[in-house]
Amino acid sequence: MPYHILNRESVLEYVRGHPLFDTVFYPGAALESQEISDGNLNLVFRVYERGGERSVLVKQALPYLRVAGEGWPLSKARAGFEARALEQHHLAAPGRVPQPKWFDEEMAVNVMEDLRRHQVMRAPMVARVQFPGLGRTVGEFLAATLFATSDFALLSAEKKRLGTQFVNLELCELSEALIFTEPFYSRPSRNRYSSALEAEVQSLWADAEVLAQVAYLKLRFMTDTQALLHGDLHTGSLMATLPDAQGQCDIRIIDPEFAFFGPMGFDVGLFMANLLLNAVAQQGHAPNLEQRQTYRRYLLEQLALCWRSFESGFLMRFETASNPSWLEPGFQKSFLCSVLQDSVGYAGCEMIRRTIGFAHVLDLDSIPDELERVKAEREVLELGRALIGSHRKIESIDVLERIVVEHLQLEVLL
Amino acid sequence: MPYHILNRESVLEYVRGHPLFDTVFYPGAALESQEISDGNLNLVFRVYERGGERSVLVKQALPYLRVAGEGWPLSKARAGFEARALEQHHLAAPGRVPQPKWFDEEMAVNVMEDLRRHQVMRAPMVARVQFPGLGRTVGEFLAATLFATSDFALLSAEKKRLGTQFVNLELCELSEALIFTEPFYSRPSRNRYSSALEAEVQSLWADAEVLAQVAYLKLRFMTDTQALLHGDLHTGSLMATLPDAQGQCDIRIIDPEFAFFGPMGFDVGLFMANLLLNAVAQQGHAPNLEQRQTYRRYLLEQLALCWRSFESGFLMRFETASNPSWLEPGFQKSFLCSVLQDSVGYAGCEMIRRTIGFAHVLDLDSIPDELERVKAEREVLELGRALIGSHRKIESIDVLERIVVEHLQLEVLL
Numbered sequence: 001m002p003y004h005i006l007n008r009e010s011v012l013e014y015v016r017g018h019p020l021f022d023t024v025f026y027p028g029a030a031l032e033s034q035e036i037s038d039g040n041l042n043l044v045f046r047v048y049e050r051g052g053e054r055s056v057l058v059k060q061a062l063p064y065l066r067v068a069g070e071g072w073p074l075s076k077a078r079a080g081f082e083a084r085a086l087e088q089h090h091l092a093a094p095g096r097v098p099q100p101k102w103f104d105e106e107m108a109v110n111v112m113e114d115l116r117r118h119q120v121m122r123a124p125m126v127a128r129v130q131f132p133g134l135g136r137t138v139g140e141f142l143a144a145t146l147f148a149t150s151d152f153a154l155l156s157a158e159k160k161r162l163g164t165q166f167v168n169l170e171l172c173e174l175s176e177a178l179i180f181t182e183p184f185y186s187r188p189s190r191n192r193y194s195s196a197l198e199a200e201v202q203s204l205w206a207d208a209e210v211l212a213q214v215a216y217l218k219l220r221f222m223t224d225t226q227a228l229l230h231g232d233l234h235t236g237s238l239m240a241t242l243p244d245a246q247g248q249c250d251i252r253i254i255d256p257e258f259a260f261f262g263p264m265g266f267d268v269g270l271f272m273a274n275l276l277l278n279a280v281a282q283q284g285h286a287p288n289l290e291q292r293q294t295y296r297r298y299l300l301e302q303l304a305l306c307w308r309s310f311e312s313g314f315l316m317r318f319e320t321a322s323n324p325s326w327l328e329p330g331f332q333k334s335f336l337c338s339v340l341q342d343s344v345g346y347a348g349c350e351m352i353r354r355t356i357g358f359a360h361v362l363d364l365d366s367i368p369d370e371l372e373r374v375k376a377e378r379e380v381l382e383l384g385r386a387l388i389g390s391h392r393k394i395e396s397i398d399v400l401e402r403i404v405v406e407h408l409q410l411e412v413l414l
Numbered sequence: 415m416p417y418h419i420l421n422r423e424s425v426l427e428y429v430r431g432h433p434l435f436d437t438v439f440y441p442g443a444a445l446e447s448q449e450i451s452d453g454n455l456n457l458v459f460r461v462y463e464r465g466g467e468r469s470v471l472v473k474q475a476l477p478y479l480r481v482a483g484e485g486w487p488l489s490k491a492r493a494g495f496e497a498r499a500l501e502q503h504h505l506a507a508p509g510r511v512p513q514p515k516w517f518d519e520e521m522a523v524n525v526m527e528d529l530r531r532h533q534v535m536r537a538p539m540v541a542r543v544q545f546p547g548l549g550r551t552v553g554e555f556l557a558a559t560l561f562a563t564s565d566f567a568l569l570s571a572e573k574k575r576l577g578t579q580f581v582n583l584e585l586c587e588l589s590e591a592l593i594f595t596e597p598f599y600s601r602p603s604r605n606r607y608s609s610a611l612e613a614e615v616q617s618l619w620a621d622a623e624v625l626a627q628v629a630y631l632k633l634r635f636m637t638d639t640q641a642l643l644h645g646d647l648h649t650g651s652l653m654a655t656l657p658d659a660q661g662q663c664d665i666r667i668i669d670p671e672f673a674f675f676g677p678m679g680f681d682v683g684l685f686m687a688n689l690l691l692n693a694v695a696q697q698g699h700a701p702n703l704e705q706r707q708t709y710r711r712y713l714l715e716q717l718a719l720c721w722r723s724f725e726s727g728f729l730m731r732f733e734t735a736s737n738p739s740w741l742e743p744g745f746q747k748s749f750l751c752s753v754l755q756d757s758v759g760y761a762g763c764e765m766i767r768r769t770i771g772f773a774h775v776l777d778l779d780s781i782p783d784e785l786e787r788v789k790a791e792r793e794v795l796e797l798g799r800a801l802i803g804s805h806r807k808i809e810s811i812d813v814l815e816r817i818v819v820e821h822l823q824l825e826v827l828l
Contacts, residue, residue: 045786148420149637156590157583159636164581169571176570212744219739222565225637324599325633330626335633395552 143313265342679756
């Protein structure tokens with residue numbers, strides 16, 4: 001079927017007409033649809049049986065950025081990157097991503113499991129909902145997917161062949177510009193920040209040492225093909241059910257259209273940064289100090305658990321490597337230390353770009369009081385700079401924890 | 415024309431029948447040929463006008479390793495990698511490579527300028543011929559080609575697209591195994607070394623710290639796509655005319671079929687290692703101490719000049735970068751320092767693998783006295799280990815020079 005943009009009506013015809021229709025719905029089922037587009041990029045529909053249990057999610061890439069309109073063209077090839085990444089994630093971490101149903105290249109459509117009981121985590125986290133197992137689940141997901149797509153698990157030629165499926169030119173370029181270049185220079189830029197931050201922004205742009213570190217992290221983002229990354233692992237790419245009576249919730253990792261072969265620390269760091277952004281932003285959301293610090297302690301715990309689960313999951317998998325080089329204990333140790341350092345550096349970049357760059361986060365933007373918002377943004381910038389400046393010296397997760405405890409003044413309550 | 419292996423007769427028909435024939439020879443010229451295969455991999459013919467000036471080199475990839483025979487299959491796709499790399503080198507460093515005439519994918523043939531006045535440098539260097547400008551020429555070639563194919567010169571998408579032309583699966587795998595894995599482990603291996611070296615080899619294989627460093631260098635070789643490398647830059651990939659009356663010689667860089675996107679220090683380090691291999695080996699070739707030390711001083715000078723020319727050529731080109739990140743002085747400095755450190759580490763690996771691995775070098779193999787040869791091999795192993803062990807601490811070329819001076823006891827004569 002030649003490409004055409006779907007709407008609530010035509011998505012029903014599309015699903016009905018697809019050869020795989022009866023793998024997901026009862027034959028002749030009456031379908032209804034609902035548009036639930038939410039992220040910045042794509043059209044998303046829920047298609048479900050009237051009165052029935054079954055439903056699927058239909059996600060279509062538009063030839064432009066959805067939130068920006070036709071003036072910001074963007075190739076719909078991203079649907080293919082998402083499909084291929086989803087397939088790899090589903091293989092390496094089954095049950096952690098929406099189950100893929102089909103990919104339609106011509107229509108730039110991915111059809112997948114509809115996570116009806118799940119919600120995107122960012123907004124509830126702003127409201128201080130605690131999702132049990134968050135850090136551990138994300139850490140284990142990262143260990144599974146990053147190891148499985150690295151040279152540690154794949155033969156050299158397999159890995160390079162897989163790499164040819166993920167030459168994600170356009171979205172990599174977008175990340176390079178929006179994360180690593182524009183927030184650190186006055187031009188060319190699509191930066192957006194409150195004029196009250198001008199002094200902090202100018203001070204950042206004059207910090208030669210931080211700019212040198214950012215350039216290095218950017219170069220590694222562009223050249224270091226350690227593993228297939230999710231590429232956009234913020235809390236808006238996570239969905240979860242609310243905790244059940246036993247305090248359990250089901251967490252899924254979605255939207256891997258930015259997937260590319262890059263440095264592992266970029267995925268880890270983005271997740272860390274989004275926890276820290278939330279933690280700082282709580283000063284504008286939490287009605288009192290105790291609530292604020294309680295949630296911050298929860299976040300810091302998830303951050304550390306994410307790293308520790310990633311690290312132990314990775315070390316366990318290292319023992320399965322068939323090449324003797326990867327079994328060297330000294331190598332394993334220094335490799336994981338370098339991933340931690342990268343993570344901290346990338347976390348710092350993400351925090352800064354989400355504050356003064358083009359794409360902001362709800363955590364900060366939704367702080368109702370403007371003075372409080374600016375104050376929180378200032379602290380995010382400060383912590384981000386500190387992380388970039390010190391990332392090459394961070395030898396263990398404890399050191400990172402201490403830096404965060406100090407910045408958020410968590411000592412007394414820890 | 416379907417693929418068939420050329421011989422002295424059929425190469426003439428092949429050249430005569432090619433549409434580009436009259437761009438290289440006079441119409442109707444009577445041609446003769448000569449087989450001059452020399453490296454490990456390919457068939458090479460010189461085709462020339464009888465009694466005339468004009469000639470070309472015809473290089474054909476065989477579907478197996480020439481020196482090993484049909485039992486070691488090797489895809490003839492390598493002719494394409496050579497053609498595309500030669501084109502890039504010719505663009506970035508015109509006059510430094512044989513001028514390409516045509517590439518015939520089906521026949522796996524590259525036709526190029528015939529360097530009749532040039533000879534491969536390894537053998538004359540074993541005989542202590544000094545080629546003026548060697549270090550500077552190689553350093554400038556590396557600055558030109560590595561910069562031009564990096565993210566510093568190309569737009570992100572251009573670079574990634576160029577990368578898709580150099581997914582050199584088979585030859586990368588060969589380098590990974592023969593340089594980074596086999597020489598450091600007892601199995602699986604095609605290692606070849608004198609039993610007199612058994613104690614040194616066992617000691618190397620038990621050195622956990624060196625093995626961890628080698629694993630790291632290997633991972634970076636496999637994942638860090640900084641620039642299009644030559645990939646096999648030893649002194650057998652260099653040709654030169656003998657010095658003329660003015661002491662000038664013309665130096666060319668040949669045989670880039672191992673080209674791939676990798677860490678810049680690998681090219682620099684291979685060249686350094688082959689100078690050092692020669693320097694150590696001179697104890698088995700030079701009839702007296704003065705001749706030996708004089709040539710060693712020449713080699714060390716070329717090594718340092720190579721680095722200094724590379725560094726200054728690179729710094730000069732950095733100023734042309736259009737992206738502000740690459741203009742940060744702190745970034746430029748730390749990037750070049752990391753390339754130097756990589757170079758030293760890769761040099762160490764190359765020295766070791768050329769001594770105990772599968773592919774040896776004439777410099778050591780041709781030492782007539784067996785005791786002298788083993789002694790030289792022992793010293794190569796020792797220096798190689800020292801370079802691997804210390805490479806992350808080498809902050810400037812002076813430090814490397816001092817290490818070499820000490821190992822070769824050049825103090826008194828320097």
